[in-house]
Amino acid sequence: MKNTNPSEFRNPAEEVLNQLLALMQNVQQQSGSENLFYDNADLKCLFHLSDSTLYRMRKNKSIPYTCFGRKYFYPKVFFRTLFHEKDQKSGKEE
Numbered sequence: 001m002k003n004t005n006p007s008e009f010r011n012p013a014e015e016v017l018n019q020l021l022a023l024m025q026n027v028q029q030q031s032g033s034e035n036l037f038y039d040n041a042d043l044k045c046l047f048h049l050s051d052s053t054l055y056r057m058r059k060n061k062s063i064p065y066t067c068f069g070r071k072y073f074y075p076k077v078f079f080r081t082l083f084h085e086k087d088q089k090s091g092k093e094e
Contacts, residue, residue, distance in 0.1 A: 037073035
């Protein structure tokens with residue numbers, strides 16, 4: 001009888017999740033402890049938007065987003081550059 005290593009029977013989904021977790025931790029370490037994304041609740045609170053407005057913006061591709069399961073995430077960099085450009089156009093350079 002052949003001795004089998006329990007790691008040979010690892011679930012492929014578990015391996016993918018472990019790799020994703022490792023990548024997320026790596027990204028967090030590189031960017032400090034700051035989150036890189038807003039979620040729907042963040043955008044709704046910060047910019048006084050509704051769910052339907054966010055849906056229309058996603059559908060029209062007005063804002064970039066990533067979807068994990070049923071949760072949407074929006075890159076903070078997009079909003080920083082958007083507001084930075086608006087500040088420069090209005091003459092409010094820092």
